[in-house]
Structures are given as structure tokens and as C-alpha cells.
Amino acid sequence: MRPLLTVEDLRITFPTRQGPSEVVRGVSFTLGRERLGIVGESGSGKSQTGRAILGLTPPPGRATAKVLDFDGIDLRTASAATWRRLRGARMSMVMQDPKFSLNPVMTIGKQLLEALKFGAGETRAEARARALAMLEAVQIRDPERVFRAYPHELSGGMGQRAMIAMMLVTEPDLLIADEPTSALDVTVQVEVLRILDRLVRERGMGLIFISHDLRLVSSFCDRVLVMYAGRVVEELKAADLGKAQHPYTRGLMNCLPKIEGGVRPLPTLERDAAWAR
Amino acid sequence: MSDATTDGGRESALLRLLWKAAKLLATVALTFLGLLVVTFLIGRVVPVDPVLAVIGDRAPKSVYDRVFVELGLDRPLYEQFWIYLHKVFTGDFGESFLTKRPIIDDIARVFPATLELATVAILIGTVLGIPMGVWAAVRQGRLADQVVRVLGLVGYSAPIFWLGLLGLLVFYARLNWVAGPGRIDIAYEYAITPKTGLLLLDSAMQGQWDAFRNVFAHIILPAALLGYFSMAYISRMTRSFMLNELAQEYVTTARVKGVPEWRIIWVHALRNAAVPLVTVVALSYANLLEGSVLTETVFAWPGLGQYITNSLQNADMNAVLGGTLLIGAIFVGLNLLSDLLYTLLDPRVRKQA
Numbered sequence A: 001m002r003p004l005l006t007v008e009d010l011r012i013t014f015p016t017r018q019g020p021s022e023v024v025r026g027v028s029f030t031l032g033r034e035r036l037g038i039v040g041e042s043g044s045g046k047s048q049t050g051r052a053i054l055g056l057t058p059p060p061g062r063a064t065a066k067v068l069d070f071d072g073i074d075l076r077t078a079s080a081a082t083w084r085r086l087r088g089a090r091m092s093m094v095m096q097d098p099k100f101s102l103n104p105v106m107t108i109g110k111q112l113l114e115a116l117k118f119g120a121g122e123t124r125a126e127a128r129a130r131a132l133a134m135l136e137a138v139q140i141r142d143p144e145r146v147f148r149a150y151p152h153e154l155s156g157g158m159g160q161r162a163m164i165a166m167m168l169v170t171e172p173d174l175l176i177a178d179e180p181t182s183a184l185d186v187t188v189q190v191e192v193l194r195i196l197d198r199l200v201r202e203r204g205m206g207l208i209f210i211s212h213d214l215r216l217v218s219s220f221c222d223r224v225l226v227m228y229a230g231r232v233v234e235e236l237k238a239a240d241l242g243k244a245q246h247p248y249t250r251g252l253m254n255c256l257p258k259i260e261g262g263v264r265p266l267p268t269l270e271r272d273a274a275w276a277r
Numbered sequence B: 001m002s003d004a005t006t007d008g009g010r011e012s013a014l015l016r017l018l019w020k021a022a023k024l025l026a027t028v029a030l031t032f033l034g035l036l037v038v039t040f041l042i043g044r045v046v047p048v049d050p051v052l053a054v055i056g057d058r059a060p061k062s063v064y065d066r067v068f069v070e071l072g073l074d075r076p077l078y079e080q081f082w083i084y085l086h087k088v089f090t091g092d093f094g095e096s097f098l099t100k101r102p103i104i105d106d107i108a109r110v111f112p113a114t115l116e117l118a119t120v121a122i123l124i125g126t127v128l129g130i131p132m133g134v135w136a137a138v139r140q141g142r143l144a145d146q147v148v149r150v151l152g153l154v155g156y157s158a159p160i161f162w163l164g165l166l167g168l169l170v171f172y173a174r175l176n177w178v179a180g181p182g183r184i185d186i187a188y189e190y191a192i193t194p195k196t197g198l199l200l201l202d203s204a205m206q207g208q209w210d211a212f213r214n215v216f217a218h219i220i221l222p223a224a225l226l227g228y229f230s231m232a233y234i235s236r237m238t239r240s241f242m243l244n245e246l247a248q249e250y251v252t253t254a255r256v257k258g259v260p261e262w263r264i265i266w267v268h269a270l271r272n273a274a275v276p277l278v279t280v281v282a283l284s285y286a287n288l289l290e291g292s293v294l295t296e297t298v299f300a301w302p303g304l305g306q307y308i309t310n311s312l313q314n315a316d317m318n319a320v321l322g323g324t325l326l327i328g329a330i331f332v333g334l335n336l337l338s339d340l341l342y343t344l345l346d347p348r349v350r351k352q353a
């Protein structure tokens, strides 16, 4: 089967005073209708990779790739009209920081309806009912109230769930979820993961799940990409995490606290300049 | 608990708004009192003898002494201030030594002229300045941005009387597109019964459309000129607020959702930029309401700027102080208005208030 998304040699460059700085340096992977995890430390280029797939590299940054193909559409040459058809309706991204990623002067409801309005065609009442159902699905207990609330009136976790609802309500074919559960408590987190899982299995959605949390990613995803300094240093089946070759991945795993027998002092992650080359 | 949302609901939001309004009014009252103290003290400090201003320098000593007592100048300062306060609140700012009329009547005559001109000017400046600033921000660094920048620079540096004279020469004398100096032609002056003193409003309300057209032909050139200066300021500020908003994460979120670009600019970003813009527009309006002597002189516009300058040059202290109080009141009032608008536009402030 043809993959949903093919990325080959993705490079993202930002001009800086010291000359161009390449923050993503030749990332390649394919995604089927599956759950792909991306882990890596802060600044390794996870979010920028996700944005580039949606054609939203912030200027003056530039993204180039040998192949950037979504369901047979060459995204590198996509027109504005093509992007408008794709974004929201077919590909979507849960943004990392709900505090800054929601419009502060617009109610959650309005922002949710907007996703539907420009995604799929339906009446206002239908859209509203669907938006409220989606809020309920992400474990928001009082969806009517959240619907009318402004972003600053929500806690971090509620904002994150509202953001997830906003991006899932159109039922896209591809979802990039950038740290979608970092502000959620465990029970809600489990529920959100269950929704994502169901969409992947029942609707055949492709999911890119970005996280710092190696344990979470390896238990939830089918495959894991490990990024370091703008590069994919290792690609693994989640079940084979134990067979990781790259010293950075092994280091990450050693830092996972084990339940039995506390290791003291906690191991620290060794870095080698050679990995970044 | 993670489900803490709009605690209280809408009724208490209204209550908070009222509370905020009350606090603002208290601030306004205090500011105004301060303003009164200042004008009062200025009136005592300047080397203009208020008695001589009333009787002239050739009156005999006995007359001087009588007027001195009449004006309350023999009483202690705090008592004089009390009298002053009382007079101000009953609308008595004394008499103008130039026009021999109560200051309040003079102001009722000149202020509408300035108010009308300033209002048309700020409308022009806002209606053009905001879209231009948005446009410049969206096209940052490109031709449109440069054009807006140059227009703004001219608006900053060109002397207004020069532009005014040039405008009269071209659009009035040469092209005859607009009417000349003054607010209205004499032929129409008596067609309108003065009600508000705003000639556009008065003529429209009385259905005098010929007079309305004449007033419009008179006001459009000076208003366009002043509006151009406001536009320069408003468009520059709009540009910088919009650049700031367009770089925010919520704009990316909207793009992810597939929201069309026009809506991202005019609904998402501008709606956020509108919050600080309120202050900018209010400030420009306040500046216009002070009256511009140069514009009023070039266009023979009988407004507040000319009146105050004239009074200053002739040491007509009552008139100067009355005008100063009025301008102070305008600034305080517009500040209050922009604060309230700010609260309405920004749900975050609404909550804290």
C-alpha cells in the first residue's frame, strides 16, 4: 500500500547573524495509517519538522526536501488553493503550547467552529453539535461552558484538550500531535490516547506523535524516530526499543527510572559531539 | 482541579464592569480636581493683574480697590480656590477681557468648530490609516510597505501650513474642487439654525442639503489635511501592532485549521491589534481636539486653537484658563473612553477588572 506521507531529506534553515543555521538536517521517513512517534530533546527539531509538513515553516526560515508527498500530492509545489483544501480538512496539527496557540480574544467555541467552517460543509447547528460532542470526547465535563469560555479562562490541561478537539473535529487523515498530553493528568491522558488510537485504527488516520517522553511513545506508537540535533539518529519498531543501537537512544533509556530497586545517583545522559555530525 | 473555567458567569462579569467604571470615574474626578488646582494656581502666579484686566490701566485707585475686593482677591488662598471651584461647577469661567463675553459662551462658539473638524479628520485618519497599516504589515519589506512608510514620513515632516496653502492653491484656486477658507459661505450661513454648532449635523437635521454640501466643501480640505497627519501616525502604529500579532502562535493555529488568509489578517490578528489601537486613535483624536492654530489660521477656521492662542497673546487669562480646563477635560474624557473600550475588547482585562 502506498504510504500516506513520504518525507525525504527534509532540511530547514533559519538565517541568523552568524549565517544560515540548519535546524533540521536531512530527515527522511514514511508514514502509513499508523502511529509514528518522534522523540528527542528540546531543540532537536521535532516541532519544525511537523510544521514543515504542513507548509508552515515560520519565515524567514526555509524548508526544502527531495520528496514531500501527502497521498499523492507533492506538497513542495502545492498552490495556496491546494493548501487550503488540505489544511484542517485532511491534515492537522495539535500545537505544542495551548497558552499561546489559541486566539486570546475569541471564544473556544468560535475557534472550534472555525475549523469546521473552513474544513467541511455543514449547517451551523450541526457544526455546533459536533463541536460540543468533540469537547465531550476529550473529557471536558462541561462542554457548553468551555464552548463559551475564552482561552485565559481555561487551565493548561483544558486548553490542551480544547486544542486537540479543535484539530480532531474535522477527522483529518493525518494528524501531527506536538506534545499533546504534556499538561494532562494520567486518567485524561489515557482517554486522549484512546481517542487517537481509535481514529488510527477505525478511520485509518496517520498519526505523528511528538514527545519528550520515550516511555509514553514506545508504549503508544508503532514506530519511533529518535531525533538529535536536527537528524534522525535511529528508527525503531516500538517493540524493539531494547535493540537500540545509537548511544543517544541507549542513554535516553538508561535515564528512564525503573520501578524496582532505585538507582542512585540517577544516571546522567552522556553526549558525544560526533552524534551531531 | 482542572475544570476551573468561567467562575461566576456573565452576571458577575457585568458587576465587575460596573465596578471598573466606578473606579475609573473616581480616578477621573481626582484628575479633574488636580487640573483645577493647576489652573487656579497658574491664574495666581502669572504676572497678569486680574483687576487691571477688568478695569484697564487708567481707572482710579478707588475703582481698583473695589474690584479687588469684588474678585475676592483679599481672601485667603483656600477660600479663593473654593470660590473658583464653585464658579467652575456652575459654568462660570469669568468674562473674556477681549470679547467682553462670558468665557463659556465663547467656548460654546469656538469649540464646535474644532470638534467638527477634528471628528471628520479622525474618521479620515482611522478609516485610511488602519487598512494601510495592515497592508504594510502583510507586505512587510515590499513595495506597499515602502509606499506606506514614505506617505507616513511626509505626514511627519511636512509643515502643515505649507501643505494647507498648497492644498488651497491647487484644490480651491486652481481646480475649484473644494470651497475656500471659512466654515460656510455667507449665503448659507442663515439657512441653518445653530443647534449643536456642528454645521454638518445641524444642516442635515434641518434638511438643508445645499447648506450641507457647502459645509462639506469647506471642511473636507482641512479635515483631509489633519486626517493625513493622524493617518501617518495610526498607520505606523497599526503596522507595528499587526507585525507583532501576525508572528503569534495563534496565527499558525488558524493556518493549520485552514482558515483563509484574509480572515487570519482581518479577523484574528486585527481583532487583537485593535486593543492597543484604541489608545492610539484616542490620543490622535485628543490632539486634534486641542485645535491646531496653524491649520485654523490658514483655513480661517474659528476654532479653539485660534481662540486660545489669541487669548494668550493678549493676556486674556480667564479665556486661557477656561480653554486649558476644556482641553484637560477632553484628555481625561477620552482616556476614560479608551479605557472602557479596552475593557470591552480584551476579555483578559474584563476578567481582572
Ligand SMILES: Nc1ncnc2c1ncn2[C@@H]1O[C@H](COP(=O)(O)OP(=O)(O)OP(=O)(O)O)[C@@H](O)[C@H]1O
Binding pocket: A014, A023, A040, A041, A042, A043, A044, A045, A046, A047, A048, A049, A058, A061, A096, A212
Ligand atoms: N523562528 C525561528 N528562528 C530561528 N530558529 C528557530 C526558530 N524556530 C525554531 N528555531 C530553532 O530550531 C531548532 C528546533 O526547534 P524545534 O521547535 O523544532 O525544537 P523541538 O524539538 O520541538 O523542541 P521542544 O521539545 O523544546 O519543543 C531550535 O534550535 C530552535 O532554536
Ligand SMILES: [Mg+2]
Binding pocket: A046, A047, A048, A096, A178
Ligand atoms: Mg517543539
